[in-house]
Structure formats: C-alpha cells, structure tokens
Amino acid sequence: MAKRIDVSGLTAYYGSHKAIEDISMTVEPRSVTAFIGPSGCGKSTFLRTLNRMHEVTSGGRVEGKVLLDDEDLYGPGIDPVSVRREVGMVFQRPNPFPTMSIFDNVAAGLRLNGSYKKSELQDVVEKSLKGANLWNEVKDRLNKPGSGLSGGQQQRLCIARAIAVEPKVLLMDEPCSALDPISTLAIEDLIGELKERFTIVIVTHNMQQAARVSDRTAFFNLAAVGQPGKLIEIDDTERIFSNPSVQATEDYISGRFG
C-alpha cells in the first residue's frame, strides 16, 4: 500500500524566484523521513511539491521528476487532483472544516471519491478515528462541530481525515508547531504507529522531534537570503545527529549557524 518516492533534479519557483534547486532523494515506503533546516530553506516548499500543492500558489511551478513507485507525478496527462488523493497532507495549523461535524470532516475525502453507503462511511470513520487515536475522545459527539475540539484533538482529526482515503504517502508540514507538549507527544506516538501503513514525510523545526520520530533525516540549507534552498544531505537519523558527513549539518544541529 505504501509507496516509494523518488525525486530527481527537482527545482521549484515562485514566479521568477527560485525557491529550491536541484533536489534529489529517495524516500522508502513505510518509513518516516524528517526535513530539518532553517526558516526559508525551502523544506515546506519541497514538501508541497510532493503532492502538487506547490502549484496552487500563484506563480508556483516545478521542474524535475517526482516518481511515486514508477509513476511520474509531473508527467503529461497526470491530474493533480488524483495525485492529491494518493498523497495526503496534514498542515501546520489544524484545519478541520469549521462548518462540518467531526463525522463529516473524516468522511469528507470519501464523499469526494464517490457514493458510499451510510454503514460503509461509519466503518471508515470509526477505523480512521481509531487510527488517529481519537476515537475514544470523540465517539460520543461525532455530530458536534470539529472546531469545538482542542488544538491537539483537531490535529488528530485532520490526520484521521487524511488517512480515511487510504493515501500511499502522508505529508506533514510542522504538524506539532501549534500544539502543547502533551498533544505533541500524542501526535509523535501516532506517527510511530502510522508508519506501519504509510510512507511518512514530516517537516519540523524541532530537532528532538526529528530525532525521536524519524528513520531518515534530510537537512536543507540556503547559501543566503534570496538564494534557493538546497538539500545538504540525507542520511539515517542516527548518523545525522551523531556523525553527519557535512560540516554545515553539524553546525546547525549543534546550534552553531553559518
């Protein structure tokens, strides 16, 4: 079910501004890969090229290849809408649909994909909420609005919504940066469980978090403000945090910048 991501020579622009340049990497299925690096280094931009969300921003365009197993996401005739159904995404700020109930939020993606019987929907919603470790907290109020939950619960609701459509890959853009430490821990535990089923890529500013949850870590950096961000290195997380092969990585991790 989970798929391998194979990126080669990827460059992304905002209008005429080159945001990231010539990035190549492989992400193995059923693993967690963390992206770290200073603000503005393009790690979020790179993440958004992996489900073709980058081009939603006006002026956003991409050169290069992103293979999901053997299929090029940027190949001719590929519909970005169908790409996003295969590659799910969780955002920095929890964004459940404010006008929908908890149940409808989780069912939203399924309803896009076609008609389901009420009982089928109920099964998937329950399974997804259990998968997001949220079921016990919300099972008695599935018809209440999702915006009534706490921040951490909302984020897990968004994860439930994303995994309900059974994506091959799950992208997470700083999913814990708006959450308190307890909610963060809950999400991190959840990531550990989800990697049994999905390929997970997570952007984080929190290096301890990268060390805790990921199997592989990629370090991004930019030469100067206005310059495009680049991938400095990607390696096993243990190695990145103990003995990275590039000096810049070690400087960043140990808190000595530039």
Added chain:
Amino acid sequence: MDISTQSTQSPLPTPQPPPTEQRRAARGATRPGDRIFLGLSRGSGILLLVIMAAIAVFLTYRAVLAISEDEGNFLTTFEWNTNTVPPVFGIAVLAFGTIVSSIIAMVIAVPIAVAIALFLTHYAPRRLRGPIAYVIDLLAAVPSIVYGLWGAMVLVPHLTGLFGWLDAYLGWTGIFSWEGGAPRSMFTVGILLAIMILPIITNVSREVFRQVPQMHEEAALALGATRWEVIRMAVIPFGRSGVISASMLGLGRALGETMAVATVLSPDFIIHGSLLNPGGGTFAQNIASKFSEATEFGRDALIASGLVLFVITLLVNGAARAIIARRKEYSGANA
C-alpha cells in the same frame, strides 16, 4: 427579579466600591475634553432614541385613527377607497404584491449574485476581477428612478416574447398563464427588482467568499478536491451566513423599493393567480402613487399601510437572524 434576590442572599461579602475620585479617574472623565465628548456622545444617543420614539408614536397614532374608521377589514379587504363614506380599505393586495414581487426578485437574483461572486473570487483571471467588480459597483450607484424609466421603456416592451413563451410552456401551472395584457405585472416588477438588488448581494457575497481562510481551501485541495469541490466543501459553507445577510440586505431594498415599481407596474387592487397578468401593487408603490392627492384621512390610511411594511421588514430580518443563529456553532467564525 431573580437575580437581585440571589445577589442579596449571596454569602460572599460585596466588594467595597473604590473611592469616588479613583472611579472617576478609571472612567477617564475628569479631563475637560473627556467630559465634553462624553456629554456629546451621550446626548446624541439619547436624541436619536427620542426622535425614533416620537416618529413611532406619531405614526402609530395616525394609523390607529385611520384603522378605527375603516369599514372593511384592514388586513383582508381588496379595496383602497379612503374617500368614500364610510371608507373601505385593506392591505391584502399590497401585502401580497410586496411579498410576491420580492420573492421573485430573490429567486432570480440570489443564485446569479452568488455565481458572480464565486466567479470573481475563484475563477476569473486576476486582471479581470477589478474591472468586473467596478461595473457591478456602478450598477449599485444607479438611482432607482433611472431603473424605473429603463424598465418602462426598454424592459417592458421586450418582455412580451418572454411572457408568451412562459404562457405556452408553463401556462398549465396557472402561475405562468397570460391573458395577453401589457407585461406590467408582478413578474415584471420582480425582474426589475432582481436587477436592482443584484449588486448589493454580489458585493457582500464576494467579500465573504474572499475571507474564506486559505487553510480551509488547502485542506479540501489536499484531500483531492477539484476546484468546484473546494467551493462546495469549504467556500460556500463558510460563506453561508454571510450570503444570507447579503440576501436580507437585498430583500430589504426590494420590499421598500418605490419609484421603479411605480413606473413599471400598472397598479390595480386585484390579486391574480398568475404572475404575468397586469395589476396588483406594493406598499411603497401605493403610498407613492396616492400620497400627493390623498386627503388628510387618506394619508393616515397610507401611513397605516407603511407601518405594516415596517412590521414585515422586521419579521424578515428576525427570521434571517434566527437562521444564522441556528447554525452558529458550525459557522466559519469559530475557525
């Protein structure tokens, strides 16, 4: 009552009020400038209330004078004879005409306005958005008498074809049958009102749709929604209460519209089953056409009908608020 007894029985000691000087300082009313401003703003507020109350008392008094002389039933009579002895008049035709023409206007205008607003915020190329929005703003600035003249000279002659078509294909429903009179009917009024209220509904809806947070649209996109599905999942639900408010603004204008209606309608105190046959009337149109030639008593009767329009407008607004409040916990304001 309950509250006051509870508070006196409360076992908690009541906090001592701070000394007068401190309180005054906290309110910031010690400096001369503050005192003058306080006096001015409080005075204006009170004056406004007094004027409102005076108007209400005056109108109600005159209306009661007229209604007490009315030989017919004020609510159900299909006539407006204030000069006969005894006078016989009622608002049935006016209420029917006002409500029906406004409903026609809403049915036509709201879907078109929402569609234009969505087009402007989500489909139109960026460089077209400004000019189109500007043209719509201009439509709102046209005086209503100009709409009326255009309606009488351009719209009415061109409606013969439409009315014939409606009669041929939808005449069997009854409400679209047409006996071939001049196309100066409730339906004509509804079409003209729709054009007049289109700009305000479009503009307010456009503002609401523009304020849908990016993150909700991205949430839908990331689930694999097409552009239309994003609008259906994130944009329209978020903007629903705003669109209702916008429609109520438009409805308010349609209910009270005077000159344009008076110009295109051939008024007659009659209620047709069909919307296409000429005749009928609205509150505002009836007041405008009769007021200048009415006797003192006739004016009182017209004032009474104006009060009914006021009550209808209040009811409509209250209903709209209730609709918005009912969905409050699901509204986008909680995001």
